[in-house]
Amino acid sequence: MSHIWYVLTYVFNQLAVGALIALVMAEYLVKDKKTLGSYEIASYIPIPAAIIGVIAICIPVLPQILNAYRLIFNITSSRMSMEVIVTVLFIVLALVYTLLWVCHPEYGSLRKKVGKIDEIADMIGYKNRLQIGTMAAVMGVALLFISGFNYVLPSQPVWNHYTTPLFFMVPALTLGPAAMATALSIKYKKAAKKEQTEYKKLLGTYLGFAWKLVLGATIVLIILQLLYLQFLQSPSAGIAGLMTVEQILDGEHTTLFLLRVATSMVIALVLLAGVAISLKAEAISRAATLSIGLFIVLFVGELLGRTLFFEACVHFYEVAPHLLL
Amino acid sequence: MTTYKFLPDVERCIRCGGCEVACKQENNVPIGMRRIRVVTVNEGKTGEMNVPMACMHCTDPACLKACPAKAIYKREDGIVLVDKDKCVGCGYCAYACPFGAPQFHHGEGLFSFKGTMDKCTYCVLPYEGGAEKAPEPKCAAFCATKALLAGDADEISATYRQRAAMRLQKGEIPGE
Numbered sequence: 001m002s003h004i005w006y007v008l009t010y011v012f013n014q015l016a017v018g019a020l021i022a023l024v025m026a027e028y029l030v031k032d033k034k035t036l037g038s039y040e041i042a043s044y045i046p047i048p049a050a051i052i053g054v055i056a057i058c059i060p061v062l063p064q065i066l067n068a069y070r071l072i073f074n075i076t077s078s079r080m081s082m083e084v085i086v087t088v089l090f091i092v093l094a095l096v097y098t099l100l101w102v103c104h105p106e107y108g109s110l111r112k113k114v115g116k117i118d119e120i121a122d123m124i125g126y127k128n129r130l131q132i133g134t135m136a137a138v139m140g141v142a143l144l145f146i147s148g149f150n151y152v153l154p155s156q157p158v159w160n161h162y163t164t165p166l167f168f169m170v171p172a173l174t175l176g177p178a179a180m181a182t183a184l185s186i187k188y189k190k191a192a193k194k195e196q197t198e199y200k201k202l203l204g205t206y207l208g209f210a211w212k213l214v215l216g217a218t219i220v221l222i223i224l225q226l227l228y229l230q231f232l233q234s235p236s237a238g239i240a241g242l243m244t245v246e247q248i249l250d251g252e253h254t255t256l257f258l259l260r261v262a263t264s265m266v267i268a269l270v271l272l273a274g275v276a277i278s279l280k281a282e283a284i285s286r287a288a289t290l291s292i293g294l295f296i297v298l299f300v301g302e303l304l305g306r307t308l309f310f311e312a313c314v315h316f317y318e319v320a321p322h323l324l325l
Numbered sequence: 326m327t328t329y330k331f332l333p334d335v336e337r338c339i340r341c342g343g344c345e346v347a348c349k350q351e352n353n354v355p356i357g358m359r360r361i362r363v364v365t366v367n368e369g370k371t372g373e374m375n376v377p378m379a380c381m382h383c384t385d386p387a388c389l390k391a392c393p394a395k396a397i398y399k400r401e402d403g404i405v406l407v408d409k410d411k412c413v414g415c416g417y418c419a420y421a422c423p424f425g426a427p428q429f430h431h432g433e434g435l436f437s438f439k440g441t442m443d444k445c446t447y448c449v450l451p452y453e454g455g456a457e458k459a460p461e462p463k464c465a466a467f468c469a470t471k472a473l474l475a476g477d478a479d480e481i482s483a484t485y486r487q488r489a490a491m492r493l494q495k496g497e498i499p500g501e
Binding site for chain 2: 060061062063064068069072073074077078079080081084150151153154155156231263315316317318320
């Protein structure tokens with residue numbers, strides 16, 4: 001329970017970064033302006049998700065929140081300082097990128113609706129959107145890497161492994177495209193169901209793309225999980241690793257681990273197969289429903305995964321005296 | 326220049342908890358937080374060993390490097406302290422420290438705030454802060470078996486080596 005805010009922060013950050021990457025990728029791949037405009041709904045995901053993440057991380061330090069500006073004071077040696085700075089940069093770039101979507105003169109849903117934001121967007125220039133999006137995506141990847149790398153510490157043998165930052169980065173590629181697929185599915189499912197070929201094609205194309213991306217990332221996640229379990233039993237992880245693996249496979253965190261595997265891996269793969277079959281049968285509406293289910297499962301799975309990451313870790317100080325023997 | 330350190334002589338510790346009590350009393354450490362604790366290894370088995378663990382006032386403190394707010398500092402005499410007015414309570418120092426020295430008020434509720442970090446100050450600062458005192462750690466002073474050595478690094482390591490030599494002379498095998 002003590003790590004719940006960290007868990008929420010990291011999962012929402014993954015969602016924000018993943019959704020932004022998915023949108024930038026779509027922008028790179030889709031050349032038709034009209035189709036691209038249909039993706040505008042997905043631009044509403046990154047910023048709210050990132051803001052929820054920031055709020056969640058602020059809660060445990062609320063009594064000292066006025067001191068929070070100090071978090072950037074040790075950039076030379078503290079990875080936490082770097083994480084804070086990269087988070088701010090990511091949010092700023094993602095905000096500009098979102099603005100350029102939602103204020104777009106042709107398909108922006110907030111165009112001429114909210115104060116003077118159109119003027120700001122016009123000033124930045126819509127031609128620069130892809131470049132800004134790419135920069136935001138790079139910053140997002142850096143953010144997830146640093147978030148994970150924060151925990152690669154000699155004092156935490158269980159986390160002192162290359163898989164730790166990867167566990168923070170790879171799920172973004174499952175959550176992001178799935179979230180974008182969900183947003184599109186919610187918006188266009190009804191239209192696609194009514195045999196409107198245009199929306200059917202749009203949804204079908206995107207779901208086909210997202211399906212492959214999520215499948216690839218899920219397979220990587222499974223491999224990472226296996227490599228991590230192997231590492232925990234290696235001499236580098238030491239007694240802490242053995243105790244952690246015991247807690248995960250046959251101890252107080254087994255249920256959490258099994259639920260994580262079931263959601264992020266097993267059910268996710270089953271739903272991905274369902275989406276693939278539906279797409280092949282051109283049952284776009286069914287594929288859209290399954291995609292929504294897939295996002296929910298992946299989101300819950302990642303919440304469980306991050307919880308397991310913090311809760312199951314046996315710290316060095318718990319086993320340090322054993323080393324005297 | 327004096328460099329203050331702790332050196333636990335695990336052959337002598339009997340886990341009476343005197344160090345923990347003396348520390349709490351001297352520094353007004355609240356319930357749920359311990360600046361020093363005795364960890365027992367192999368309890369009830371051959372090779373049982375008690376290890377008093379506090380902040381080791383490391384030569385190159387990992388907590389100091391990890392602290393994003395630059396709230397942790399090291400005095401010239403080697404004592405590592407935290408400025409609670411600068412601490413944000415992020416808890417990152419607790420992950421970086423291999424000895425579990427940084428302490429936070431970890432509650433079970435959703436909104437149980439951590440508060441600022443607290444750790445062993447070598448008895449120069451009580452829990453609430455204030456003016457710095459002379460470094461005379463009460464945990465070591467009150468240790469009934471003198472298992473916890475505190476003082477200048479050179480002096481305590483010489484004492485420890487002397488003890489180890491005497492034990493070997495007596496034919497004692499460490500850990501037995």
